[in-house]
Amino acid sequence: xxxxxxxxxxxxxxxxxxxxxxxxxxxxxxxxxxxxxxxxxxxxxxxxxxxxxxxxxxxxxxxxxxxxxxxxxxxxxxxxxxxxxxxxxxxxxxxxxxxxxxxxxxxxxxxxxxxxxxxxxxxxxxxxxxxxxxxxxxxxxxxxxxxxxxxxxxxxxxxxxxxxxxxxxxxxxxxxxxxxxxxxxxxxxxxxxxxxxxxxxxxxxxxxxxxxxxxxxxxxxxxxxxxxxxxxxxxxxxxxxxxxxxxxxxxxxxxxxxxxxxxxxxxxxxxxxxxxxxxxxxxxxxxxxxxxxxxxxxxxxxxx
Amino acid sequence: xxxxxxxxxxxxxxxxxxxxxxxxxxxxxxxxxxxxxxxxxxxxxxxxxxxxxxxxxxxxxxxxxxxxxxxxxxxxxxxxxxxxxxxxxxxxxxxxxxxxxxxxxxxxxxxxxxxxxxxxxxxxxxxxxxxxxxxxxxxxxxxxxxxxxxxxxxxxxxxxxxxxxxxxxxxxxxxxxxxxxxxxxxxxxxxxxxxxxxxxxxxxxxxxxxxxxxxxxxxxxxxxxxxxxxxxxxxxxxxxxxxxxxxxxxxxxxxxxxxxxxxxxxxxxxxxxxxxxxxxxxxxxxxxxxxxxxxxxxxxxxxx
Numbered sequence: 215x216x217x218x219x220x221x222x223x224x225x226x227x228x229x230x231x232x233x234x235x236x237x238x239x240x241x242x243x244x245x246x247x248x249x250x251x252x253x254x255x256x257x258x259x260x261x262x263x264x265x266x267x268x269x270x271x272x273x274x275x276x277x278x279x280x281x282x283x284x285x286x287x288x289x290x291x292x293x294x295x296x297x298x299x300x301x302x303x304x305x306x307x308x309x310x311x312x313x314x315x316x317x318x319x320x321x322x323x324x325x326x327x328x329x330x331x332x333x334x335x336x337x338x339x340x341x342x343x344x345x346x347x348x349x350x351x352x353x354x355x356x357x358x359x360x361x362x363x364x365x366x367x368x369x370x371x372x373x374x375x376x377x378x379x380x381x382x383x384x385x386x387x388x389x390x391x392x393x394x395x396x397x398x399x400x401x402x403x404x405x406x407x408x409x410x411x412x413x414x415x416x417x418x419x420x421x422x423x424x425x426x427x428x429x430x431x432x433x434x435x436x437x438x439x440x441x442x443x444x445x446x447x448x449x450x451x452x453x454x455x456x457x458x459x460x461x462x463x464x465x466x467x468x469x470x471x472x473x474x475x476x477x478x479x480x481x482x483x484x485x486x487x488x489x490x491x492x493x494x495x496x497x498x499x500x501x502x503x504x505x506x507x508x509x510x511x512x513x514x515x516x517x518x
Numbered sequence: 519x520x521x522x523x524x525x526x527x528x529x530x531x532x533x534x535x536x537x538x539x540x541x542x543x544x545x546x547x548x549x550x551x552x553x554x555x556x557x558x559x560x561x562x563x564x565x566x567x568x569x570x571x572x573x574x575x576x577x578x579x580x581x582x583x584x585x586x587x588x589x590x591x592x593x594x595x596x597x598x599x600x601x602x603x604x605x606x607x608x609x610x611x612x613x614x615x616x617x618x619x620x621x622x623x624x625x626x627x628x629x630x631x632x633x634x635x636x637x638x639x640x641x642x643x644x645x646x647x648x649x650x651x652x653x654x655x656x657x658x659x660x661x662x663x664x665x666x667x668x669x670x671x672x673x674x675x676x677x678x679x680x681x682x683x684x685x686x687x688x689x690x691x692x693x694x695x696x697x698x699x700x701x702x703x704x705x706x707x708x709x710x711x712x713x714x715x716x717x718x719x720x721x722x723x724x725x726x727x728x729x730x731x732x733x734x735x736x737x738x739x740x741x742x743x744x745x746x747x748x749x750x751x752x753x754x755x756x757x758x759x760x761x762x763x764x765x766x767x768x769x770x771x772x773x774x775x776x777x778x779x780x781x782x783x784x785x786x787x788x789x790x791x792x793x794x795x796x797x798x799x800x801x802x803x804x805x806x807x808x809x810x811x812x813x814x815x816x817x818x819x820x821x822x
Contacts, residue, residue, distance in 0.1 A: 398607060400743055432743055
C-alpha cells in the first residue's frame with residue numbers, strides 16, 4: 215500500500231521582503247512529498263525533470279525515504295523553472311518567469327511498483343495530465359485528492375470538470391472556489407462544487423486557515439498566527455501532502471480523520487513558510503510536528 | 519453591579535444586494551445592548567438621540583430590559599443618521615450619508631444609578647467622549663472594553679492613545695490593527711498594541727472570525743460559515759456586546775472565559791447579519807443561542 219503524488223518537481227527563484235534566492239528546488243510534488251514523508255513511509259512521486267536537476271537535488275527527496283522511480287529524467291532536457299516576487303503583504307505575488315521546459319510534454323508514467331497506490335494526490339497540473347495519471351492506475355485508489363488553480367479554470371474548464379467527477383477531495387483557495395462555483399458565499403460555493411463530483415472540499419484561505427466541507431458537515435481550521443511569514447511558496451502543496459499523508463497513516467477516511475488531517479496539513483504548512491523553499495521541510499523532527507499540533511489545539515480549544 | 523454601554527443610538531438606511539431599508543434603528547450601543555441583554559440582565563445605555571427618535575423605537579431597547587435612563591433625548595434635536603450601500607462581496611461598503619446631528623455635541627452623562635458599573639463597553643465614538651465617560655465613573659470598572667475604528671486613528675490618534683492606556687480590552691479589525699501598530703503581521707501588531715495599554719486585544723476579521731491575544735496566549739475563533747449574509751451592519755458591535763455580556767454574566771475575567779466570550783460574541787453576530795439592522799436581535803430565544811453555540815463547537819472541534 216502506498217501514497218502516490220503526481221506533480222511538478224521544479225526550480226524556483228524567489229524574492230520576498232526578507233531576501234532572494236537563486237534557483238532552489240521547488241515544485242508541488244516536492245513540497246507535498248516532503249510533507250507526507252513525515253507522516254507516512256511509502257511516499258512515491260511521479261514527475262518529470264531535466265538533466266540539469268542532478269543527483270544532489272534528487273537526494274533532498276530520497277533522504278526522506280521518498281521513492282523517485284516515477285520521476286522521469288529527460289536527457290538534455292531542462293527542469294521546469296518558476297520565478298516570483300512576493301509583495302509586502304505576502305498574500306500577493308508577481309510571476310517573473312515561467313519556463314515550462316520538460317513539464318510542457320509531461321506524460322505521467324506509472325512504474326509497476328506504484329500500482330499498489332491506495333492514496334493518490336494529483337498536484338496542480340494540466341487537468342489532462344491528472345486524468346491520464348488516474349487512468350493509468352490499474353485500480354481506483356481508496357482516496358484521490360486533487361489540487362488545482364484558477365489558471366486551469368480559465369483555459370481547461372471542461373477537462374477539469376471531467377477529472378473532478380473522479381476525485382474524492384478537491385483543494386482550492388477561496389477565490390478559486392468562488393470562480394469555479396459562481397457563488398460568493400463559500401457555503402453556497404461548496405454546495406455547487408460538491409455537486410461536481412468530489413465528496414469533500416477543502417477551501418484554503420492562507421493566513422485565515424481552511425474550511426473542510428463534506429458529509430453535510432463543516433470544519434474550520436485556523437492558520438497558526440506567525441510573527442514572520444518568510445516565504446509562502448509551497449504552503450498549499452505542503453498542506454495537501456500533510457493532509458493525505460495523515461490519512462494514509464490512519465488508513466481510514468471519514469470526517470473525523472479528515473479534520474485531523476487538515477490540522478496536520480496546516481501544521482506542516484506553518485513550518486514550510488518559515489524558511490525559503492523546502493529548506494524547513496528537509497529536517498523536521500517528530501517533536502517539531504507534535505509541538506505545533508499542540509499549538510493548534512491550544513489555539514482553537516474552548517470549553518463552554 | 520451592572521454593564522454600561524456608551525455608544526451611538528442611530529437611524530440607519532441600508533442598501534445591500536438583498537434589498538434596501540428606510541430609516542431603521544441602528545447604532546453601536548443599540549446592537550451591543552441588544553446582544554448583551556441575552557446574556558446579562560442589568561444592561562444600561564449611555565447615548566444621545568433627537569426628539570425624532572420616538573417612544574416606539576426606544577421600546578426596542580426597553581423591551582429587552584435595557585435601562586435607557588442614560589439615553590439623553592435632545593428636545594428639537596435630530597438623531598444621528600448614517601446611510602450606506604454594501605457591495606456584492608458584503609465586505610466593503612460606501613457611506614452615502616453621515617449626519618452627526620445630536621451626536622456632534624454628545625457629552626456623556628452618567629446617571630447616579632449607573633455608578634454600580636463593573637463592566638463598561640466604550641463603543642466606537644470620538645476618543646475624547648470615551649475618555650470623558652470613563653472619567654465620570656466614580657470608580658474604575660472591573661473590565662473596560664473599547665471599540666474604535668480607523669477614522670479615529672486618522673484624526674484623533676493622541677486621544678485614542680490616551681484612552682487605550684485606561685482600557686482592558688481593545689476590539690478592532692485586522693486593517694485597523696495593522697494601521698495602529700504599523701506592523702503587517704497580526705502577531706507583531708498585537709505585541710505593539712498590547713504595549714499601548716490594553717491587556718487583551720481582539721482582532722475582528724469578519725467572515726474569517728476573530729483572534730484574541732493576551733496573557734501570552736492566542737485564541738482563534740472562526741466566523742460561522744453562512745449561506746447568506748443579509749446585512750453586516752452592526753455585526754462588530756453585536757460581537758462586542760455579546761463578548762462583554764458573557765463576561766458580566768460569569769463575573770470572572772481570565773483567558774479561559776475570554777475565549778468563551780469570543781464564541782458568544784461570534785454566535786450573536788452570526789444572528790445579527792441574518793436580517794436588516796437589529797431585526798434578528800430583537801427576538802432571539804435562549805435555544806437559538808444554544809443551537810448556535812453548538813454549531814461553533816462542532817465547527818471547530820477536533821480530537822488528535
